[in-house]
Amino acid sequence: MSSEQPLSADVVIVGSGVAGSSIANELARAGISVIVLEAGPRVDRQHFVENFRNLENKPSYQGPFPAVPWARHPPNQMTPNEYLHTTGPDAEAYQQVYLRMMGGTTWHWAGCAWRYLPSDFELRSRYGQGRDWALKYEDLEPFYYQAEVMMGVCGPDPAKEDLGSPRKQPYPMDALPISYAAQQFRKLIAEKTPWRVVHEPQARNTRPYDNRPTCEGHNNCMPICPIGAMYNGSYSVYHAEAAGARFVPNAVVYKIERDDANKRVTAVHYFDPDKGSHRVTGKYFVIAAHCIETAKLLLVSADDKSPDGVANSSGHVGRNMMDHTGVQVTFISGDKALWPGRGPLETNVIDNFRDGDWRSERGAYLVHMVDDNQVDLATSLAISKGYVGKELEEQIRYLASHTVRLFSHNEGLADPDNRLTLSKTNKDILGIPHPEVYYKLPEYTVKSCDHTRGLFKELIGLMHGRDEQWTPGYFPQDHPAGSTIMGVDPKDSVVDGHCRTHDHENLFIASSSVFSSVGTGNITLTVAALALRVADTLKKELNHA
Amino acid sequence: MPETVRKTFVSLLVAGSILAGTSHYCAAADEPDAALIQRGEYLATAGDCVACHTRPGGKPFAGGLKIATPMGDIVSTNITPDPDHGIGAYTEEDFEKSVRHGVRKDGSYLYPAMPYVSYSGLTDGDVKALYAWFMHAVKPVAETPTETSLSFPANVRTAMAGWNMLANHNPPETGDSATFEKMRRGRYLANALEHCGTCHTPRNFILSEKQDQYLAGGPLDGWYAPNITSSKTSGIGDWSEDDLVQYLQTGAVPGRSQAAGPMGEAVEHSTSHLTDADLHALAAYILQVAPQEEEPGQKPRDSFGQATAQPDIRSGDLTRIDDVTELKGGAVYDANCAACHGYDGAGASNRYVPSLFSNSVVGASRPDNLIMTVLYGVNRTAGKTHAFMPGFDGHSDVQRLSDAEVADVVNYVMAQYGNGNPHVTADQVKTFHKK
Amino acid sequence: MLRMSRRDVLLAGMGAAVASVTAQAAEPQPAVSSDVTEAAQFLTLSLRLTDRETLSPAIGSALYARIVQAVPERKAQISQLYTLMRQSHFESAQELAIAAEKADPAFKDVIHDIMTGWYRGVADQKVVVYRSALMFDITKDAVYPKTYATGGPFYWTSKPPEVPLPTGAPGLSPSKFVVEPT
DSSP states (O other): TTTOOEEEHHHEEEESHHHHHHHHHHHTTTOOOOOEOSSOOOOOOOHHHHHHHSSSSOOOOOTTTOOTTEEEEEEEOOOOOSSSEEEEEEEGGGGGOOOOSSTTGGGOOOOOOOOOOOOGGGGHHHHHOOOOSSHHHHHHHHHHHHHHHHOOOOOOOTTOOOOOOOOSOOSSSSOOOOOOOHHHHHHHHHHHHHEEEEEBBBSOSSSSSBBBOOOOSSSSSTTOOOSSOOHHHHHHHHHHTTTOEEOSSSOOOEEEEOOTTSEEEEEEEEEEETEEEEEEEEEEEEEEEEHHHHHHHHHHTOOSTTTTTTTTTTTTTTOOBEEBBBBBEEESSSSSSOOSSSSSSSOEOOTTTOOOOGGSSSOEEEEEEEOOOOOOHHHHHHHTTTTOOOOOOOOHHHHHHHHEEEEEEEEEOOOOTTTEEEEEEEOTTOOOOOEEOOOOOOOHHHHHHHHHHHHHHHHHHHOEEEEEEEEEBBBOOOBBBBBBOOOOOOOSSSSSSSSSBSTTTTTESSGGGGOOOOOOOOOOHHHHHHHHHHHHHHHHHHHOO | OOOOHHHHHHHHHHSSSSTTOGGGGGTTTOOOOOHHHHHHHHHHTTTTHHHHEEEEEEOTTOOOOEEEEEEEEOOOOOOOSSTSSSSTOOOOOHHHHHHHHBBBBBBBOOOOOHHHHHTTTHHHHHHHHHHHHHTTTSSOOOOOOOOOOOTTTTTTHOOOOOOOHHOOOOOOOOOOOOOOOOHHHHHHHHIIOOTTTTHOOBOOOSEEEEEEETTTOOOEEEEEEESSSSSSSTSSSTHHHHHHHHHHSSSSTTTTOOOOOHHHHHHHTTTTOHHHHHHHHHHHHHHHOOOOOTTTTOOOOOOOOOOOOOOOOOOOOOOHHHHHHHHHHHHHHIIIIHHHOOOTTTOTTTTSSOOOSSOHHHHHHSSHHHHHHHHOOOOEEEEEEEEEEEEOSSTTTTOOOHHHHHHHHHHHHHHHHHHSOOOHHHHHHHTTTTO | OOOHHHHHHHHHHHHHHHHHHHHHHHOOOOHHHHHHHHHHHHHHHHHHHHOOOOOHHHHHHHHHHHHHOOTTTTTHHHHHHHHHHHHHHHHHHHHHHEEEEEHHHHHHHHHHHIIIIIIIETTTEEEEESSSSSHHTTTTTOOTTTTTOOSSGGGGGGGOOOOOOOOOOOSOOOOOOOOOOO
């Protein structure tokens, strides 16, 4: 293994999801040498499309992505889980799924590309809850736009539908026309309630964009868009490679090496699938390996100089684990046929519960009327009810056209006791411990979920619903955040407002792990904006040097 | 028209074109009237000058596009009115000599990538209008594209004089082209402006168009410009005038064909901007061109295939994420094409995506255009419609197919929906890669 | 989908008896014809249980193979259910299902397997057919199987068909509905 050329670059990035790949692309285009180390393999869309079609349990978003043994990811959201071990009173509510491979978890997101609200960055000072970020909305605004252009985000005209996050430019693409089902839902909410349904901003093409086609409504954003109409991190990997970045797949980083003073990172070490070890040196290092894997890597890198893990003088690495916890209900509408499942999965949102004075008491939330094809579920349900033949067919048509699914994203809160640690008993084939998370839902989130249940009951009534099926307990929304929390004080936070670790001047973190609050929208656009801001900082420093 | 109104009209006209805000370049003293400039603009569009004289991402008419020829790459020149880098110093006579006779201001001969053998058919009045538009409405660009460097003997420009003598020139038309009756107008549009024959007419050993095989088809930079004579089996004799008008206006006739590659560009930049009357004239003329038969017993390109109806019996087995082994034809189709073109090949119900049966590209005897489409996709805007299919070559963000997979899926599609399996190999696909 | 004509179906229905006699007369390989017979019986049974006049024999064979591979006793059960169907005249799937469950509660699971196979395209918790599953055939005027949407961009804004409230009764007793974990 030592016979090869030593790997070295100006910037070494760990992880090729939306964060790592967009930094790589920006830097490579500025002529800076970049190496991207990805734990998982290089992958191909066509095999995922076929895997999906061969998958029996179609709602399993991890299903089409069977992991490689050297870079495992959680196989499903079940507890106990073979990889991500969760404990505590709400262990099931933290059973996050994610993907370790080229492009990362954006292979199976729904493209929801929310900017956070200005208040999301000031939760403590405005509402006395949680923490403030070490940056303001205005600091991130230009990078939000840059991220929207990079991904190709469609959204409503702010003059017609203000989503609460001030914009200097319009969305790169016009809003996606919503489905008939969503139109009916929007009408109902407008006519019968004080609330509103808005067009969700989405990283999805409403016209040909970036050499990718217009969305054709395959209704399969999760787990796999079959035509590439939705953004995923692999495009940024390709663009970075075309600009000269070096992409190294199957490189599982397991150690972050520092200088004698423990002030600067000097190298990272990775295992290849055969456990051959390789050292990669650079001037700057960015860990962009997903909230859970990033904290795991910092902890795994503990040594005499940093006995509690790298960048962890505060003791906050792995703490403050947050998520958007979900409440979900499925029911049969008593009104006219809606036929959900025509068009993309998530297109419309009730956004009235994103912000308000009540945030001093309970968490914010978004409500999606999920536009998910219900034919398979309707069929299973009708068979279980005992229908056969002609009557079965009538039932399937009725249930598939009248089933409504609502779910929410409820705001979590930073609590140091919700903590990721290294498993003492479970290790992968390379000998790296599995991650383990203790989770207890914050009271703030529980209150928010209770409020959501009340709202859902009201909506079920408005739609003359019956046969309601509540997903038991609380479920994870796969938006983990907080494990390397941002703050101004190095004593109680891991990174500063530029995502630079307090402890090591050339080590940055690009991930939702830096979030100080989990915010009121899906996390991805904010991850991308923060990453592009890191790229901007690195460009300035490298060009200055 | 009162003067103020006319000025507004001119500035609106100019602002509405791609050459917005250029009126201040016009010398007030010898400014030609707006009608002449407007006519020149329409003629330049019909002649599709922009197609060759603009490089991808470049400024309009500043040249720099590489045009592949058997002699090497020819680089198009700057024809903006910049005096140093473009044709700003050209008099109307200089302009006429280049456009109609292929002779530059310095007396040297142009390479015949410039279709002056077609433009030679322009009327005097239309050359004047073109000159007026180029000199007064096109925005000057101060940049010189790289020089063309060809291999011997073509690198000797004087050799081009000999070629020029031997080549077939289109005889000039006379009179006011706007008043020509339909068929004469159609011939004028086809030959003097749209220069259809430049691509669709095969060339002889000196690369001059073979006039006895007018519009019988020829290869073009990987693509194949098909036989568009009135042959009912080898050409487009089974098309109606309305079909052809629709094709030239929108780039697609569902159930017959659609334009991609250079024809997509011709539709986008030129034919979709023609008036209805001109489109009908052009179509009527093309549809009466003498038929050129290829093989006896041939069926029309757009008459092959039908929707397929096989059940998708599956293994139910999944592959690991690092499994990127090559798929076989039917599987490549299912995983990459079926989402839009349908598992049955029928395309989208609203015709946004074409069917693969009853499709000239799939029913052609040559696989060239299908290979090029799979590799490089379709990207054509006509009016408000942007037809787009991603490419699947080694630079695709959607899916990078291997040459073997491209060959396999082309063979599969042509066997299922076209004129039979062409047995394309991976090595053949490789020859279609853009350099 | 490749469908049998009504005549083919009748032929297959009469069965298999005719087919196997012919097969035996033509070529002396009874092992092959016994599989053919079973698949033909399965198809005939399936036609009654789906209230359909045509079904794809290719899908039928694939489903049958998976079902009996997963639960070997299904082989005998399907044959018994076929015999039960032959013994009386059943006007509908519902009639047959009611009679079958009454005769032997185990037939309920057999019928569930057959329904799950044809309508969901699943047997032995494996996908046998995806887009060709009957659940998509009966909803094709409104929705597409995921990854096979060919309505063109924004087709989803149009109004889908209305669906009346069904009035028919089930043929089997209800079972617990279990949603698979994701």
